[in-house]
Amino acid sequence: MIRAEQIPVMNRLYRMQWEESQQSHVLLYPEGMVQLNGSAGEIMALVDGTRSGADIIAALEQKFPEAGDLGADIIEFLGVAHEHNWITFD
Amino acid sequence: MSTTGSPLTSPVIQPSADNPHAAGRPFWLLAELTYKCPLQCSYCSNPLDLSGSGTELTTDQWLSVFEQGRKMGAAQLGFSGGEPLLRRDLEVLIREARQMGYYTNLITSGLGMDDRRVSDFRDAGLDHIQVSFQASTEELNNQLAGSQKAFAQKLAMAREVKAQGYPMVLNFVIHRDNIEQIDKIIELSIELQADFVELAIAQYYGWAFINRAHLLPTKAQLIKAEAITNQYRDQLDGRGPKLIFVTPDYYEERPKGCMNGWGNIFLTIAPDGTALPCHSARELPIQFPNVKDEALADIWYRSTGFNHFRGYEWMKEPCRSCDEKEKDFGGCRCQAFKLTGDAANADPVCSKSAHHGKIVAARTEAEQLAAGVAPSSPLLARNKRNQQAAVDIIARG
Ligand code: SF4
Numbered sequence: 199m200i201r202a203e204q205i206p207v208m209n210r211l212y213r214m215q216w217e218e219s220q221q222s223h224v225l226l227y228p229e230g231m232v233q234l235n236g237s238a239g240e241i242m243a244l245v246d247g248t249r250s251g252a253d254i255i256a257a258l259e260q261k262f263p264e265a266g267d268l269g270a271d272i273i274e275f276l277g278v279a280h281e282h283n284w285i286t287f288d
Numbered sequence: 289m290s291t292t293g294s295p296l297t298s299p300v301i302q303p304s305a306d307n308p309h310a311a312g313r314p315f316w317l318l319a320e321l322t323y324k325c326p327l328q329c330s331y332c333s334n335p336l337d338l339s340g341s342g343t344e345l346t347t348d349q350w351l352s353v354f355e356q357g358r359k360m361g362a363a364q365l366g367f368s369g370g371e372p373l374l375r376r377d378l379e380v381l382i383r384e385a386r387q388m389g390y391y392t393n394l395i396t397s398g399l400g401m402d403d404r405r406v407s408d409f410r411d412a413g414l415d416h417i418q419v420s421f422q423a424s425t426e427e428l429n430n431q432l433a434g435s436q437k438a439f440a441q442k443l444a445m446a447r448e449v450k451a452q453g454y455p456m457v458l459n460f461v462i463h464r465d466n467i468e469q470i471d472k473i474i475e476l477s478i479e480l481q482a483d484f485v486e487l488a489i490a491q492y493y494g495w496a497f498i499n500r501a502h503l504l505p506t507k508a509q510l511i512k513a514e515a516i517t518n519q520y521r522d523q524l525d526g527r528g529p530k531l532i533f534v535t536p537d538y539y540e541e542r543p544k545g546c547m548n549g550w551g552n553i554f555l556t557i558a559p560d561g562t563a564l565p566c567h568s569a570r571e572l573p574i575q576f577p578n579v580k581d582e583a584l585a586d587i588w589y590r591s592t593g594f595n596h597f598r599g600y601e602w603m604k605e606p607c608r609s610c611d612e613k614e615k616d617f618g619g620c621r622c623q624a625f626k627l628t629g630d631a632a633n634a635d636p637v638c639s640k641s642a643h644h645g646k647i648v649a650a651r652t653e654a655e656q657l658a659a660g661v662a663p664s665s666p667l668l669a670r671n672k673r674n675q676q677a678a679v680d681i682i683a684r685g
Protein backbone atom coordinates (compact mmCIF):
# COMPACT_ATOMS: atom_id res chain seq x y z
CA MET A 199 0.00 0.00 0.00
CA ILE A 200 1.24 3.44 -0.94
CA ARG A 201 1.42 6.01 1.88
CA ALA A 202 0.68 9.70 1.33
CA GLU A 203 4.06 10.82 2.63
CA GLN A 204 5.95 8.83 -0.01
CA ILE A 205 7.51 10.79 -2.88
CA PRO A 206 6.81 9.45 -6.35
CA VAL A 207 9.58 9.80 -8.94
CA MET A 208 9.13 9.38 -12.66
CA ASN A 209 10.81 6.25 -14.04
CA ARG A 210 13.62 7.29 -16.38
CA LEU A 211 12.17 5.06 -19.09
CA TYR A 212 9.19 7.36 -19.48
CA ARG A 213 8.78 10.92 -20.53
CA MET A 214 5.50 12.70 -20.08
CA GLN A 215 4.23 15.48 -22.27
CA TRP A 216 1.06 17.16 -23.42
CA GLU A 217 0.09 15.96 -26.91
CA GLU A 218 -1.78 18.68 -28.73
CA SER A 219 -3.09 16.37 -31.45
CA GLN A 220 -4.66 14.07 -28.85
CA GLN A 221 -5.62 16.71 -26.33
CA SER A 222 -4.16 14.61 -23.57
CA HIS A 223 -1.05 13.88 -21.57
CA VAL A 224 0.92 10.91 -22.84
CA LEU A 225 3.77 8.83 -21.47
CA LEU A 226 6.37 8.18 -24.12
CA TYR A 227 8.88 5.37 -23.82
CA PRO A 228 11.15 3.48 -26.24
CA GLU A 229 9.01 2.95 -29.32
CA GLY A 230 5.71 3.27 -27.49
CA MET A 231 3.17 5.54 -25.87
CA VAL A 232 0.47 5.42 -23.21
CA GLN A 233 -2.34 7.91 -23.43
CA LEU A 234 -3.43 9.19 -20.01
CA ASN A 235 -6.98 10.25 -19.25
CA GLY A 236 -7.66 13.67 -17.77
CA SER A 237 -7.31 12.86 -14.09
CA ALA A 238 -4.30 10.57 -14.58
CA GLY A 239 -2.63 13.34 -16.56
CA GLU A 240 -3.30 15.89 -13.80
CA ILE A 241 -1.68 13.65 -11.21
CA MET A 242 1.31 12.61 -13.30
CA ALA A 243 1.98 16.23 -14.24
CA LEU A 244 2.66 16.89 -10.56
CA VAL A 245 5.12 14.02 -10.16
CA ASP A 246 8.45 15.85 -10.06
CA GLY A 247 10.52 13.91 -7.55
CA THR A 248 10.01 16.46 -4.79
CA ARG A 249 6.25 16.48 -4.13
CA SER A 250 4.90 13.74 -1.89
CA GLY A 251 1.56 12.02 -2.45
CA ALA A 252 0.09 14.36 0.18
CA ASP A 253 1.41 17.41 -1.67
CA ILE A 254 -0.18 16.21 -4.88
CA ILE A 255 -3.50 15.61 -3.14
CA ALA A 256 -3.45 19.09 -1.60
CA ALA A 257 -2.57 20.72 -4.91
CA LEU A 258 -5.34 18.98 -6.82
CA GLU A 259 -7.98 19.52 -4.13
CA GLN A 260 -7.13 23.17 -4.31
CA LYS A 261 -7.29 23.18 -8.11
CA PHE A 262 -10.63 21.31 -8.20
CA PRO A 263 -12.46 22.44 -5.04
CA GLU A 264 -15.81 21.16 -6.31
CA ALA A 265 -14.39 17.62 -6.62
CA GLY A 266 -14.31 17.10 -2.84
CA ASP A 267 -12.02 14.59 -1.17
CA LEU A 268 -9.55 13.22 -3.74
CA GLY A 269 -7.09 11.49 -1.38
CA ALA A 270 -8.19 7.90 -1.81
CA ASP A 271 -8.43 8.12 -5.60
CA ILE A 272 -5.02 9.72 -5.98
CA ILE A 273 -3.32 7.19 -3.72
CA GLU A 274 -5.00 4.42 -5.65
CA PHE A 275 -3.79 5.86 -8.93
CA LEU A 276 -0.23 6.20 -7.65
CA GLY A 277 -0.40 2.51 -6.76
CA VAL A 278 -1.47 1.65 -10.29
CA ALA A 279 1.22 3.89 -11.80
CA HIS A 280 3.75 2.13 -9.58
CA GLU A 281 2.53 -1.28 -10.74
CA HIS A 282 2.95 -0.17 -14.35
CA ASN A 283 6.46 0.98 -13.44
CA TRP A 284 5.74 4.55 -14.55
CA ILE A 285 6.92 5.80 -11.18
CA THR A 286 9.13 4.61 -8.37
CA PHE A 287 9.24 5.81 -4.76
CA ASP A 288 12.21 7.40 -3.13
CA MET B 289 -10.89 9.17 -11.00
CA SER B 290 -11.39 5.65 -12.13
CA THR B 291 -9.31 4.59 -15.09
CA THR B 292 -5.67 5.32 -15.65
CA GLY B 293 -4.33 5.23 -19.14
CA SER B 294 -4.96 3.21 -22.22
CA PRO B 295 -2.35 1.83 -24.54
CA LEU B 296 -2.33 3.31 -27.96
CA THR B 297 -5.61 2.62 -29.71
CA SER B 298 -6.73 4.16 -32.95
CA PRO B 299 -9.80 6.31 -32.44
CA VAL B 300 -12.60 5.91 -34.94
CA ILE B 301 -12.00 8.35 -37.74
CA GLN B 302 -14.59 9.33 -40.32
CA PRO B 303 -13.69 9.78 -44.00
CA SER B 304 -13.58 13.38 -45.18
CA ALA B 305 -12.46 15.30 -48.25
CA ASP B 306 -9.03 15.79 -46.67
CA ASN B 307 -8.80 12.22 -45.49
CA PRO B 308 -10.83 10.17 -47.97
CA HIS B 309 -9.84 6.77 -46.57
CA ALA B 310 -10.21 7.65 -42.90
CA ALA B 311 -6.53 6.98 -42.28
CA GLY B 312 -5.14 7.09 -38.74
CA ARG B 313 -2.32 9.42 -37.72
CA PRO B 314 1.28 8.60 -38.64
CA PHE B 315 2.16 8.08 -34.98
CA TRP B 316 5.51 6.41 -35.76
CA LEU B 317 7.90 8.15 -38.11
CA LEU B 318 10.95 6.16 -39.13
CA ALA B 319 13.74 8.19 -40.70
CA GLU B 320 16.09 5.92 -42.60
CA LEU B 321 18.88 8.43 -42.82
CA THR B 322 21.20 6.40 -45.04
CA TYR B 323 21.52 2.91 -46.51
CA LYS B 324 25.27 3.00 -45.91
CA CYS B 325 26.49 0.69 -43.19
CA PRO B 326 29.91 -0.58 -42.06
CA LEU B 327 28.44 -4.02 -41.35
CA GLN B 328 27.31 -6.74 -43.73
CA CYS B 329 24.53 -8.66 -42.00
CA SER B 330 23.06 -11.36 -44.19
CA TYR B 331 19.67 -10.83 -42.48
CA CYS B 332 19.56 -7.13 -43.36
CA SER B 333 16.12 -6.04 -44.60
CA ASN B 334 17.50 -3.14 -46.62
CA PRO B 335 17.03 -3.25 -50.41
CA LEU B 336 19.54 -5.23 -52.45
CA ASP B 337 20.61 -2.08 -54.24
CA LEU B 338 23.15 -0.71 -51.76
CA SER B 339 23.46 2.68 -53.37
CA GLY B 340 19.75 3.41 -52.91
CA SER B 341 17.92 5.00 -55.79
CA GLY B 342 18.93 8.62 -55.37
CA THR B 343 20.80 11.17 -53.30
CA GLU B 344 20.19 11.37 -49.57
CA LEU B 345 17.96 14.11 -48.18
CA THR B 346 19.73 17.18 -46.82
CA THR B 347 19.52 18.33 -43.21
CA ASP B 348 16.88 20.92 -44.07
CA GLN B 349 14.80 18.44 -46.01
CA TRP B 350 14.79 16.07 -43.05
CA LEU B 351 13.86 18.85 -40.64
CA SER B 352 10.95 19.83 -42.85
CA VAL B 353 9.72 16.22 -42.85
CA PHE B 354 9.95 16.08 -39.05
CA GLU B 355 8.07 19.31 -38.66
CA GLN B 356 5.27 18.26 -40.99
CA GLY B 357 5.05 14.84 -39.33
CA ARG B 358 4.82 16.36 -35.87
CA LYS B 359 1.93 18.58 -36.97
CA MET B 360 0.17 15.48 -38.26
CA GLY B 361 0.45 13.83 -34.84
CA ALA B 362 3.68 11.82 -35.07
CA ALA B 363 5.13 11.35 -31.58
CA GLN B 364 7.80 8.68 -32.02
CA LEU B 365 10.73 9.33 -34.29
CA GLY B 366 13.26 6.62 -35.10
CA PHE B 367 16.64 7.41 -36.62
CA SER B 368 17.73 4.31 -38.47
CA GLY B 369 19.38 3.14 -41.65
CA GLY B 370 21.78 1.55 -42.66
CA GLU B 371 23.85 3.10 -39.93
CA PRO B 372 22.49 6.52 -38.92
CA LEU B 373 25.76 7.44 -37.17
CA LEU B 374 27.26 7.91 -40.61
CA ARG B 375 25.23 11.10 -40.97
CA ARG B 376 27.33 13.96 -39.67
CA ASP B 377 24.24 16.06 -39.02
CA LEU B 378 22.72 13.46 -36.68
CA GLU B 379 23.19 15.61 -33.59
CA VAL B 380 21.41 18.54 -35.23
CA LEU B 381 18.56 16.31 -36.37
CA ILE B 382 18.17 14.92 -32.84
CA ARG B 383 18.23 18.36 -31.21
CA GLU B 384 15.65 19.86 -33.55
CA ALA B 385 13.37 16.82 -33.44
CA ARG B 386 13.44 16.74 -29.67
CA GLN B 387 12.53 20.40 -29.54
CA MET B 388 9.55 19.68 -31.74
CA GLY B 389 8.39 17.27 -29.02
CA TYR B 390 9.29 13.92 -30.53
CA TYR B 391 10.39 11.00 -28.44
CA THR B 392 13.67 10.38 -30.23
CA ASN B 393 15.03 6.87 -30.78
CA LEU B 394 18.45 6.09 -32.19
CA ILE B 395 18.62 2.64 -33.77
CA THR B 396 22.26 1.79 -34.28
CA SER B 397 24.88 -0.92 -34.65
CA GLY B 398 27.12 1.12 -32.33
CA LEU B 399 29.84 1.41 -34.96
CA GLY B 400 30.87 4.99 -35.40
CA MET B 401 29.98 5.91 -31.80
CA ASP B 402 32.24 6.99 -28.96
CA ASP B 403 31.66 8.32 -25.42
CA ARG B 404 31.78 11.83 -26.73
CA ARG B 405 28.99 11.29 -29.23
CA VAL B 406 26.86 9.45 -26.68
CA SER B 407 27.11 12.48 -24.44
CA ASP B 408 26.61 15.03 -27.23
CA PHE B 409 23.41 13.22 -28.19
CA ARG B 410 22.34 13.25 -24.56
CA ASP B 411 22.79 17.02 -24.48
CA ALA B 412 20.84 17.30 -27.71
CA GLY B 413 17.95 15.54 -25.95
CA LEU B 414 18.10 12.01 -27.38
CA ASP B 415 15.60 9.88 -25.43
CA HIS B 416 16.65 6.32 -26.15
CA ILE B 417 19.31 4.24 -27.86
CA GLN B 418 18.79 0.81 -29.35
CA VAL B 419 21.98 -1.14 -29.98
CA SER B 420 21.91 -4.18 -32.23
CA PHE B 421 24.08 -7.22 -31.65
CA GLN B 422 24.55 -10.19 -33.94
CA ALA B 423 25.39 -12.77 -31.25
CA SER B 424 26.63 -13.17 -27.67
CA THR B 425 30.20 -14.16 -28.47
CA GLU B 426 32.90 -12.20 -30.18
CA GLU B 427 33.68 -14.82 -32.79
CA LEU B 428 30.16 -15.48 -34.03
CA ASN B 429 29.09 -11.85 -33.75
CA ASN B 430 31.97 -10.64 -35.88
CA GLN B 431 31.55 -13.39 -38.40
CA LEU B 432 27.83 -12.54 -38.82
CA ALA B 433 28.49 -8.81 -38.96
CA GLY B 434 31.44 -9.16 -41.31
CA SER B 435 33.67 -7.02 -39.07
CA GLN B 436 36.53 -7.95 -36.76
CA LYS B 437 36.01 -5.11 -34.34
CA ALA B 438 32.22 -5.04 -34.16
CA PHE B 439 31.63 -6.99 -30.94
CA ALA B 440 34.14 -5.17 -28.73
CA GLN B 441 32.82 -1.86 -29.99
CA LYS B 442 29.20 -2.84 -29.33
CA LEU B 443 29.98 -3.96 -25.78
CA ALA B 444 31.79 -0.74 -25.03
CA MET B 445 28.99 1.37 -26.45
CA ALA B 446 26.20 -0.52 -24.69
CA ARG B 447 28.04 0.08 -21.39
CA GLU B 448 28.48 3.74 -22.24
CA VAL B 449 24.82 4.16 -23.13
CA LYS B 450 23.79 2.84 -19.71
CA ALA B 451 26.53 4.73 -17.89
CA GLN B 452 25.16 7.94 -19.36
CA GLY B 453 21.67 7.16 -18.11
CA TYR B 454 19.77 6.38 -21.29
CA PRO B 455 17.02 3.80 -21.53
CA MET B 456 18.55 1.03 -23.64
CA VAL B 457 17.01 -1.57 -25.89
CA LEU B 458 19.20 -4.36 -27.18
CA ASN B 459 18.16 -5.95 -30.43
CA PHE B 460 19.24 -9.39 -31.54
CA VAL B 461 18.06 -10.72 -34.86
CA ILE B 462 17.72 -14.43 -34.24
CA HIS B 463 18.29 -17.03 -36.93
CA ARG B 464 19.53 -20.55 -37.37
CA ASP B 465 23.16 -19.77 -36.54
CA ASN B 466 22.60 -17.95 -33.25
CA ILE B 467 19.29 -19.34 -31.97
CA GLU B 468 21.05 -22.07 -29.98
CA GLN B 469 22.84 -19.36 -27.99
CA ILE B 470 19.69 -17.64 -26.87
CA ASP B 471 20.47 -18.32 -23.19
CA LYS B 472 23.86 -16.65 -23.57
CA ILE B 473 22.26 -13.77 -25.43
CA ILE B 474 19.83 -13.19 -22.58
CA GLU B 475 22.63 -13.42 -20.01
CA LEU B 476 24.66 -10.86 -21.91
CA SER B 477 21.64 -8.55 -21.98
CA ILE B 478 21.20 -8.90 -18.23
CA GLU B 479 24.87 -8.15 -17.67
CA LEU B 480 24.64 -5.06 -19.88
CA GLN B 481 21.57 -3.90 -17.90
CA ALA B 482 19.32 -3.52 -20.92
CA ASP B 483 15.83 -2.22 -20.21
CA PHE B 484 14.28 -4.16 -23.07
CA VAL B 485 15.65 -6.98 -25.21
CA GLU B 486 14.18 -7.70 -28.59
CA LEU B 487 14.79 -11.28 -29.60
CA ALA B 488 13.48 -10.88 -33.10
CA ILE B 489 13.42 -13.88 -35.36
CA ALA B 490 14.59 -12.69 -38.78
CA GLN B 491 11.90 -11.53 -41.19
CA TYR B 492 12.51 -12.24 -44.81
CA TYR B 493 12.80 -9.00 -46.76
CA GLY B 494 15.67 -7.45 -48.71
CA TRP B 495 18.90 -9.35 -48.11
CA ALA B 496 17.24 -11.63 -45.59
CA PHE B 497 14.92 -12.94 -48.29
CA ILE B 498 17.67 -14.19 -50.57
CA ASN B 499 19.40 -15.70 -47.52
CA ARG B 500 16.24 -17.20 -46.10
CA ALA B 501 17.26 -20.84 -46.45
CA HIS B 502 20.26 -20.11 -44.23
CA LEU B 503 18.38 -18.05 -41.69
CA LEU B 504 15.05 -19.73 -41.01
CA PRO B 505 15.32 -21.76 -37.79
CA THR B 506 13.66 -25.15 -37.53
CA LYS B 507 10.45 -25.54 -35.60
CA ALA B 508 12.25 -27.52 -32.91
CA GLN B 509 14.86 -24.77 -32.47
CA LEU B 510 12.13 -22.21 -32.21
CA ILE B 511 10.12 -24.06 -29.58
CA LYS B 512 13.24 -24.55 -27.49
CA ALA B 513 14.30 -20.91 -27.80
CA GLU B 514 10.89 -19.70 -26.72
CA ALA B 515 10.87 -22.07 -23.75
CA ILE B 516 14.29 -20.83 -22.64
CA THR B 517 13.11 -17.24 -22.96
CA ASN B 518 10.11 -18.05 -20.78
CA GLN B 519 12.34 -19.65 -18.15
CA TYR B 520 14.41 -16.48 -17.94
CA ARG B 521 11.25 -14.41 -17.69
CA ASP B 522 10.11 -16.48 -14.71
CA GLN B 523 13.53 -16.30 -13.16
CA LEU B 524 13.80 -12.54 -13.62
CA ASP B 525 10.27 -12.06 -12.29
CA GLY B 526 10.01 -8.41 -13.29
CA ARG B 527 13.62 -7.54 -12.40
CA GLY B 528 16.17 -6.95 -15.13
CA PRO B 529 15.40 -6.52 -18.81
CA LYS B 530 12.00 -7.08 -20.30
CA LEU B 531 12.35 -9.85 -22.88
CA ILE B 532 10.40 -9.43 -26.09
CA PHE B 533 10.34 -12.58 -28.21
CA VAL B 534 9.15 -11.87 -31.73
CA THR B 535 8.04 -15.09 -33.40
CA PRO B 536 8.50 -15.58 -37.11
CA ASP B 537 5.27 -15.79 -39.04
CA TYR B 538 6.66 -18.67 -41.12
CA TYR B 539 5.52 -21.05 -38.39
CA GLU B 540 2.05 -19.60 -38.06
CA GLU B 541 -1.18 -20.50 -39.85
CA ARG B 542 -2.46 -16.92 -39.78
CA PRO B 543 -0.49 -13.82 -40.78
CA LYS B 544 0.33 -10.89 -38.55
CA GLY B 545 -1.75 -7.72 -38.75
CA CYS B 546 1.19 -6.12 -40.49
CA MET B 547 2.08 -2.57 -39.37
CA ASN B 548 -1.31 -2.35 -37.65
CA GLY B 549 -2.81 -1.88 -41.08
CA TRP B 550 -1.34 -0.37 -44.22
CA GLY B 551 -0.74 3.37 -43.88
CA ASN B 552 -2.37 3.46 -40.48
CA ILE B 553 0.32 4.22 -37.89
CA PHE B 554 3.73 3.82 -39.53
CA LEU B 555 5.43 6.14 -41.96
CA THR B 556 8.92 5.38 -43.20
CA ILE B 557 11.04 7.84 -45.12
CA ALA B 558 13.83 6.21 -47.13
CA PRO B 559 17.24 7.94 -47.46
CA ASP B 560 16.30 9.53 -50.79
CA GLY B 561 12.99 10.87 -49.48
CA THR B 562 10.69 8.14 -50.77
CA ALA B 563 7.77 7.80 -48.36
CA LEU B 564 6.72 4.23 -47.56
CA PRO B 565 4.00 2.60 -45.43
CA CYS B 566 6.64 0.16 -44.13
CA HIS B 567 10.36 -0.18 -44.70
CA SER B 568 10.07 -3.13 -47.07
CA ALA B 569 7.32 -1.61 -49.25
CA ARG B 570 10.01 -0.38 -51.60
CA GLU B 571 10.07 -3.88 -53.04
CA LEU B 572 6.46 -3.56 -54.25
CA PRO B 573 5.70 -2.60 -57.87
CA ILE B 574 4.10 0.64 -56.69
CA GLN B 575 5.28 4.16 -57.34
CA PHE B 576 5.64 5.76 -53.92
CA PRO B 577 5.70 9.53 -53.50
CA ASN B 578 8.78 11.50 -52.44
CA VAL B 579 8.92 14.18 -49.75
CA LYS B 580 11.02 16.29 -52.11
CA ASP B 581 8.01 16.68 -54.41
CA GLU B 582 4.94 16.63 -52.18
CA ALA B 583 3.75 17.76 -48.77
CA LEU B 584 3.71 15.00 -46.18
CA ALA B 585 -0.03 15.35 -45.52
CA ASP B 586 -0.77 14.91 -49.24
CA ILE B 587 1.43 11.85 -49.27
CA TRP B 588 -0.08 10.28 -46.18
CA TYR B 589 -3.75 11.05 -46.71
CA ARG B 590 -4.17 11.41 -50.44
CA SER B 591 -1.43 9.70 -52.49
CA THR B 592 -2.26 6.64 -54.56
CA GLY B 593 0.68 4.75 -53.05
CA PHE B 594 -0.58 5.17 -49.49
CA ASN B 595 -4.23 4.55 -50.34
CA HIS B 596 -3.44 1.45 -52.35
CA PHE B 597 -4.19 -1.07 -49.62
CA ARG B 598 -6.23 0.95 -47.17
CA GLY B 599 -9.67 -0.40 -46.36
CA TYR B 600 -10.81 -3.77 -47.70
CA GLU B 601 -11.97 -3.13 -51.28
CA TRP B 602 -8.63 -4.11 -52.80
CA MET B 603 -8.77 -7.60 -51.36
CA LYS B 604 -9.09 -10.78 -53.37
CA GLU B 605 -10.43 -14.12 -52.24
CA PRO B 606 -9.99 -15.75 -49.76
CA CYS B 607 -9.51 -12.50 -47.79
CA ARG B 608 -12.42 -10.61 -49.33
CA SER B 609 -15.09 -12.80 -47.78
CA CYS B 610 -13.07 -13.86 -44.74
CA ASP B 611 -14.38 -12.97 -41.31
CA GLU B 612 -10.85 -12.51 -39.93
CA LYS B 613 -9.86 -9.70 -42.28
CA GLU B 614 -10.34 -6.99 -39.68
CA LYS B 615 -7.88 -8.77 -37.45
CA ASP B 616 -4.96 -9.25 -39.86
CA PHE B 617 -5.86 -7.11 -42.93
CA GLY B 618 -4.84 -10.08 -45.08
CA GLY B 619 -1.29 -10.01 -43.68
CA CYS B 620 1.79 -8.46 -45.21
CA ARG B 621 1.55 -6.99 -48.72
CA CYS B 622 5.28 -7.34 -49.29
CA GLN B 623 5.26 -11.01 -48.36
CA ALA B 624 2.22 -11.60 -50.57
CA PHE B 625 4.01 -9.98 -53.49
CA LYS B 626 7.33 -11.71 -52.96
CA LEU B 627 5.85 -15.17 -52.64
CA THR B 628 2.80 -15.05 -54.93
CA GLY B 629 3.66 -12.30 -57.41
CA ASP B 630 0.53 -10.31 -56.54
CA ALA B 631 0.55 -7.89 -53.63
CA ALA B 632 -3.27 -8.04 -53.35
CA ASN B 633 -3.27 -11.75 -52.59
CA ALA B 634 -3.58 -13.15 -49.09
CA ASP B 635 -0.25 -13.37 -47.26
CA PRO B 636 0.78 -16.99 -47.96
CA VAL B 637 1.47 -17.49 -44.25
CA CYS B 638 -2.31 -17.93 -44.05
CA SER B 639 -3.34 -21.55 -44.37
CA LYS B 640 -6.36 -20.39 -46.41
CA SER B 641 -4.01 -19.06 -49.10
CA ALA B 642 -3.59 -21.19 -52.25
CA HIS B 643 0.13 -20.37 -51.97
CA HIS B 644 0.57 -21.55 -48.40
CA GLY B 645 2.62 -24.43 -49.81
CA LYS B 646 5.51 -21.97 -50.36
CA ILE B 647 5.73 -21.39 -46.63
CA VAL B 648 5.52 -25.09 -45.89
CA ALA B 649 8.28 -25.72 -48.44
CA ALA B 650 10.50 -23.13 -46.72
CA ARG B 651 9.97 -24.90 -43.40
CA THR B 652 10.93 -28.22 -44.98
CA GLU B 653 14.01 -26.67 -46.52
CA ALA B 654 15.05 -25.32 -43.13
CA GLU B 655 14.76 -28.84 -41.66
CA GLN B 656 16.80 -30.32 -44.47
CA LEU B 657 19.57 -27.75 -44.26
CA ALA B 658 19.74 -28.13 -40.50
CA ALA B 659 20.11 -31.87 -41.10
CA GLY B 660 23.11 -31.24 -43.34
CA VAL B 661 21.65 -31.15 -46.87
CA ALA B 662 23.56 -28.71 -49.11
CA PRO B 663 21.78 -25.38 -49.71
CA SER B 664 20.71 -24.47 -53.24
CA SER B 665 22.05 -20.91 -52.95
CA PRO B 666 25.03 -19.45 -51.07
CA LEU B 667 24.80 -17.28 -47.94
CA LEU B 668 25.42 -13.74 -49.14
CA ALA B 669 26.80 -11.09 -46.81
CA ARG B 670 25.36 -7.65 -47.53
CA ASN B 671 28.12 -5.98 -49.53
CA LYS B 672 28.85 -4.57 -52.94
CA ARG B 673 30.58 -7.71 -54.12
CA ASN B 674 27.45 -9.80 -53.50
CA GLN B 675 24.96 -7.30 -54.84
CA GLN B 676 24.86 -8.71 -58.37
CA ALA B 677 24.66 -12.30 -57.14
CA ALA B 678 21.71 -11.29 -54.96
CA VAL B 679 19.90 -9.64 -57.82
CA ASP B 680 20.47 -12.75 -59.95
CA ILE B 681 18.92 -14.99 -57.31
CA ILE B 682 15.80 -12.83 -57.33
CA ALA B 683 15.71 -12.87 -61.15
CA ARG B 684 15.89 -16.67 -61.15
CA GLY B 685 12.90 -16.71 -58.80
S1 SF4 C 1 21.09 -5.14 -40.44
FE1 SF4 C 1 23.36 -5.09 -40.34
S2 SF4 C 1 23.98 -4.54 -42.42
FE2 SF4 C 1 21.80 -4.05 -42.30
S3 SF4 C 1 21.75 -1.92 -41.70
FE3 SF4 C 1 21.64 -3.09 -39.81
S4 SF4 C 1 23.76 -3.30 -39.08
FE4 SF4 C 1 23.85 -2.65 -41.27
Ligand code: SF4
Binds near residue numbers: 616638
Ligand atom coordinates in the same frame (compact mmCIF):
# COMPACT_ATOMS: atom_id res chain seq x y z
S1 SF4 D 1 -7.90 -15.36 -45.64
FE1 SF4 D 1 -6.97 -13.34 -45.62
S2 SF4 D 1 -8.14 -12.17 -44.11
FE2 SF4 D 1 -8.63 -14.35 -43.80
S3 SF4 D 1 -7.23 -15.03 -42.19
FE3 SF4 D 1 -6.24 -15.48 -44.16
S4 SF4 D 1 -5.00 -13.67 -44.61
FE4 SF4 D 1 -6.43 -13.08 -43.00
